[in-house]
Structure formats: structure tokens, C-alpha cells
Amino acid sequence: MSEPVEQQSNPTVVHVARPLEPEKPVLSAEALRRHERSKDVYPFLNLSEGEYVISAVRRHPIGLVVPLGLGTLLIGIALSILFNYGAIVETFSITGGFADAGAAAMPIWAFVAAIAFGMFVSWYVYTSNKFFLTNESVIQEIQVSLFSRQEQTVSLSNIEDASFTQHGILQQILNYGDIRLSTEGDETTYRFSYVAAPKEHIARLNNAVEAFKNGRPVDD
Known part of the structure; x- marks a missing residue:
């Protein structure tokens, strides 16, 4: 008797066609309006389409x-x-x-x-150092000297921890302090000192990060 011959089945190959360009997210009229307004108020910021500024964090005048x-x-x-x-x-x-x-x-x-x-x-230099929270990222404008300027942008999805510190009775009475951000992966830490009302800004930032990571609209 001849032994049965096992037939080998060839794997099925499925070809999926992808669009040449990814579909752009549908932006609401309110998001577009706020995006245009942010571009007018903050022309120096590099905002993506549909991105708008939620809050602008400025330094406390005590540092001057x-x-x-x-x-x-x-x-x-x-x-x-x-x-x-x-x-x-x-x-x-x-x-x-x-x-x-x-x-x-x-x-x-x-x-x-x-x-x-x-x-x-x-x-x-002191007043040109600014910190912006948008519906997509955190942007830090760093004025090192009179003719030296840097910009750092961190996506809300990459922020792992956001906290603030206040040292001494003077900072608590005048309500200013430092805010600190740490990112996932490269574990980079970002700091911004002499922030007025740091607790309020960190609460708003943490709410924005949570909403962004959960796919909810980022509100003020």
C-alpha cells in the first residue's frame, strides 16, 4: 500500500492598498477658529493644523x-x-x-x-522665556541671551509626569514656583522656573495629558 502524500497548502497572500497620503482628521469649526486665533496672537509659534493654545504660562515678576x-x-x-x-x-x-x-x-x-x-x-531675556500648553503639545520658548533663542516641543502623549514645587514661605505667599515635566522613553526632564500660580497650570496640564491620551477633546 502506498502511503498518503500530504498536500502542502500555500499561504494566502493578501495585498492591501494604502492611500498615498493618510487621511486628515476632521476638524471642527471651533477648533479651526481657535487655531486661527492662536496663530494671530502667537505668530512666533509653529502650530500644526488644528492646534491651538490653551494657556500661556509666564514668569512671575519676582525674578526681576x-x-x-x-x-x-x-x-x-x-x-x-x-x-x-x-x-x-x-x-x-x-x-x-x-x-x-x-x-x-x-x-x-x-x-x-x-x-x-x-x-x-x-x-x-526673563520675560521672553515662555511656556505654552496647546491641545496637542507643550511648547517652551527659551531665550538664552539677547540674540540666542531656542524652542522645545513635547507631545502630550510623551509626557509621563508633570509636577510643581514651591520652596519657602515667600514662594507660597507670592504664589510662584517651578514646574517640571518628564517624558517617556528618553526620560528627558523639562523645567520652567518662577512660574506664577504653578498649581493651577499643572492641574490644567495633567487634565490635558489625560484627555489627549484617552482620545478625548482637550478642554481649557
Whole structure:
């Protein structure tokens, strides 16, 4: 008797045609309206189609007290010396070229101008550091110096943890502190200091992350 021959079945190959371009999500009229408004208010942000800003986190003015206060003090001292230079010359019996108030005025005014410029740079860099929460991501605008600027964008789906810290009684009384974000995978940590009302911003951010990951609309 001949043994039965097993027939080998060939695997079935199914070819699935994919569209050349993925279908774009359907955006509501409200989302498009808010997207256009965000582009008008924040033209420097690189927003994707349908992405809009939910909140703009700015720094607390307490961080400017030291640089602006010190600069104001130095300018006040310099101007006081300039306007009372005649009395200073007589009191300390200054002779020679330094006895001329006109000759001393130029370096004093140069000192005042340098301090004023430094105060402007401090204010510009400090206030230009911003943190934006959108319905899709977190965008951090980092102003390193007067002519150096960076932008960091993190998708809400990649945020693993968001928290805030307040150290000392002054931060709690004036309601400012630091916020911290950590991402999945590369475990990158993002920090933003001197945030006004950090607890409110972190609560809004955590709600946005939860809604985004669960496929729900991200509300304010």
C-alpha cells in the first residue's frame, strides 16, 4: 500500500492598498477658529493644523526684583555723584583733570547707559522665556541671551509626569514656583522656573495629558 502524500497548502497572500497620503482628521469649526486665533496672537509659534493654545504660562515678576533693583540703585548712585560733583570736589579736595565736572560727566553717563542696557537685557531675556500648553503639545520658548533663542516641543502623549514645587514661605505667599515635566522613553526632564500660580497650570496640564491620551477633546 502506498502511503498518503500530504498536500502542502500555500499561504494566502493578501495585498492591501494604502492611500498615498493618510487621511486628515476632521476638524471642527471651533477648533479651526481657535487655531486661527492662536496663530494671530502667537505668530512666533509653529502650530500644526488644528492646534491651538490653551494657556500661556509666564514668569512671575519676582525674578526681576534683584537685577532691576540693583541696576536702579547703581544708576541712582551715579546720578547723585554727577549732580553733586562740585560739592564732592570741594569736600575731598580733588585736583587736576578730575576736578572738572564736565570731564567727569562723560564716564558717569557711559556707566549709566551701560547699567540701563544691562537692565533691559535682563528684562527682555526673563520675560521672553515662555511656556505654552496647546491641545496637542507643550511648547517652551527659551531665550538664552539677547540674540540666542531656542524652542522645545513635547507631545502630550510623551509626557509621563508633570509636577510643581514651591520652596519657602515667600514662594507660597507670592504664589510662584517651578514646574517640571518628564517624558517617556528618553526620560528627558523639562523645567520652567518662577512660574506664577504653578498649581493651577499643572492641574490644567495633567487634565490635558489625560484627555489627549484617552482620545478625548482637550478642554481649557
